[in-house]
Amino acid sequence: MRKKTQLIAAMMLFSTTVAVSQMKVREELPDKYKWNLSDLYATDEVWKEEKERVQQEMQKxxxxxxxxxxxxxxxxxxLELNSTLIKEMVRLSSYASMKSDQDTRVTKYTGMSQELQQLFSEYGALTSFMEPELLTLQEDQLNTFFTQEKELATYKFYLMDLxxxxxxxxxxxVEKVMAYSSLMSGNAANIFNTFFNAEFPHPEIDLDGEHVKLNPANFALYRASDDREVRSKVFETYFGKLNEFQRTFGAQLYGNINAALFATKARNYESTLNRALDSDNIPTDVFHNLIKNVNGNLETFHRYLNLRKRMMGVDTLHYYDLYAPLxxxxxxxxxxxxxVENILQSLQPLGTDYVDVSKRAFNERWIDMYPNEGKRSGAYSNGAAYDVHPYILMNYNGKYxxxxxxxxxLxxxxxxxxxxxxxxxxxxxxSIFVAExxxxxxxxxxxxxMLQQIKDDKIRLAILGNYLEGAKGTLFRQTQFAEFESMIHEKVANGEALTGEDFDKLYLDLTKRYYGHDKNVCIVDDYVKSEWSYIPHFxxxxxxxxxxxxxxxxxxxxEKVLKGTDEDRKRYLDFLASGSTKYPVELLVDAGVDMNTTEPFDLTIAKINKVMEEMETILTRMGK
Structure with missing residues (x-):
């Protein structure tokens, strides 16, 4: 009862976090809010020594x-040697990349990351004989090997998939050339990351008498302002600055698509999509059906947008209104x-062990919590350091x-x-397919x-609205991104050369269709055409x-975790511990959901509509 009372009191007081709009210097932040990378390597010198050792060891x-x-x-x-070397190189790479992400302006760590890219390329060339040799194995010979050497079972899935x-x-x-090509194939992404995070001249803006630099963290903060004029100004200023570098962003993305097309042709795949999905044996129908199903349910998305318009009390909803408080x-x-308290309480249905490890993440400095000058934008979890523990990068701004x-x-x-x-x-x-x-x-x-704790209509609306925000951002927005990707990859595969201006037009037209611009559901201002240029996932x-x-x-x-049996929850936890022992679609079947059917999508649309019904009922009760 005490925790529940504190929770509601905290929400009613609307307490603020120590993360403010003006970015802090990293050294000013308390250590408890910064990840401890010494768990990986005590010092940069130890990292260097280990890298040199691995470089020698891999010659074997x-x-x-x-x-x-x-x-x-x-x-x-x-196979054991190969696995050990890759594990050690991944750990080296994790340290260098996370050190770089702390402050992307520090070129030392960028250089260390590049050294690891070269090391992976060198190792790939050194072992380029392996897969061609393994591919000469016939299945009956391989089965005999499994019988003769029981420990080979560890590699059975890898070998059969190969x-x-x-x-x-x-x-x-050919494999040697492909290994060396990795030195170039990631250049577009590297250039984008360096340019956008370290050198891009983020615009400065005056907001209510405060001079603010619109870096990614502040853009995310101020686009959620409850002041409509602030939101409009922030969006127009930020996207306007992106548009000034349209040619550069366009050349980077076009280069990335061409790199993917090179690998696709070299690997004898029909398309870049087919190649991307085949790594996990995922039918392309899963991708196409997602886009088809979402496009067939845009009315549900437009219902959400109209609900947002009603809740905000505006005559016309604009794209810059989509992140404002509902x-x-x-x-x-x-x-x-x-x-942290709310999260740990919410995870109780997953069991004591799950919650205890989550506590370790918060208490043992697995997390880099707050933004600081030069820090990489966004958030991620890096679980690649197999022998240590995962790490989380955040840019926490104190909002729901x-x-x-x-x-x-987490x-x-x-x-x-x-x-x-x-x-x-x-x-x-x-697999990435199951990662989310x-x-x-x-x-x-x-x-x-949170909904169990809260009865107040306004706060309940906010929590329900947050679920809809997740549906908007994760289901509809990401599918829009996927469709955009499909369009641009297909055009380049057909021999079209795309510029930043081309990307602008394709993105704007698609966004207007998704958001019902022509139906006056949500007005997509022309400057939104530049949004694609700062999305790293492309x-x-x-x-x-x-x-x-x-x-x-x-x-x-x-639904199974919350309302099912202990066996349902066990199946889910077993799924989390399964790694890559099966193809991802099969792992999800084991967990209790079949992605070859429309059932998961249908259940999701039904839940979205149910949430909107409750919100509409509350609004009617409140006389709005």
Whole structure:
């Protein structure tokens, strides 16, 4: 009862976080809010020594050339060495990249990240013989090896999957070229990351007498202002500055698509989409059906937009209104400590062990919480350091959305933690397709918990509205991004050269269709054409659709976690610990949801409409 009372009191007081709009210097932040990367390596010098050791150790891999298919014992030795070296290189890479993300202006760590890219490329060339040799194995020979060497079972999924992809692998010479090409294939993404985070001249703006630099964190903060003039000014200023560099952003994205097209042709795939999805054996129908289903349910999305218009009391809804508080004078603010308490309470349905590890993440400095000058924008969880623990990067600004983002990233962290504990490193790198399930399910649990505590109509509207915001941002917006990706990749594959101006037009037309611009549902101002240029996910090639599919999967699974049996919850936790021991669609079937059917999508649309019905009922009761 005490915790419940504190929760409601905190919400009614609308307490603020220590993260303010003016960015702090990193050294000014308390250590407890900064991740402890010394868990990876004590110092940069230790990192360098380990990198040099790995560089020497990896030369041993060449000694297995021509011997892999000779015996089960030799095959196991080679695979164990390969797994160990990759594990150690990934840990080295994690340290360098996270050090760089703390302050992207520090070129030392950018250089260290580039050294690791070169090391991976060097190792890829050194071991380019491996997969071509393995592909000469026949299934009956491989089965004999499994019988002779029991520990080879660890690599069974990898080896059988490799044989499945036989048609998309080349000779040793081809594989060596592909390995070396990795030095170039990531250039567009690297240039984008460096330019946007470290050198892009983020605009400065006067807001209510305060001079503010619109870096990504402040853009996210002020676009949620309850002052409509502030929102309009912030959007126009920020997107206007992006548009000044339209040609640069366009050249970067076009270069990235061409790199993907090169790999697609070299690997004998029909399309960049087919190549991206085949790595996890996901039918392209899953992608196309998502876009088809969302487009077929835009009326549900427009219902949400009309509801937002009603709640905000505006005659015309604009794109710059989409991040504003839904309920007047209910600006849900949370300190980090309040957010942590709410998150831990919301995770109780997943069991004591799950909650205890989550506490460790908060108490043992796994999280870099607040924005600071030069810090990478956004949020992520890095679970790649297999022998240590996952890390979370946040840019916490004290809003409900930040609390939701924190539990989202914690879901990723728990997924990584559980699979790293249960699986061998070779099977611990779970698919991106299932990666967003744990994170979005965490968000569902948080929303459910908050709604259980709150009876006040205004606050309840805000929490229900947050769920709709998640649906907007995760299901509809990410599917829009996926459709945009599909369009631009298809055009380049057909021989079209795309410029920043082309991307602008395609993006604006698509956004207007999704948001019902021509139906006067939501006005999409012309400057929104530049939004594509600051979205980093477009450099990941068909990544974003998985946010949407995961959202639908997690909706179905959250019902089982909250309302099902202990066995349902066990199946979910087993799923989190399964890594890459099966294809992702099969893992989700084991967890209790079948992505080959429309059921997860249908359940999600039904839930979205149910939430809107409750909100409309509350609004009517309030006389609005």
């Amino acid at each position: 891999a060449a000694s297995y050339k021509g011997k892999l298919t000779g015996s089960a014992t030799i095959l196991l030795e080679a 044989l499945r992809k036989r048609a998309h692998r080349g000779s040793e010479d 309920v007047e004078k209910v600006d849900l603010d949370y300190t980090v400590e309040e957010a 959305n930040d609390m939701s983002t924190l539990t989202h990233e 879901g990723h962290t728990m997924h990584s933690y559980l699979t790293n504990k249960k699986q061998h490193f070779a099977n611990a790198n779970y 399930v744990a994170s979005t399910l965490n968000e569902e649990l948080l929303n459910d918990y 450099y990941y090639n068909f990544y974003v659709y998985q946010y949407a599919t995961s959202f639908t999967a997690s909706t179905a699974l959250s």
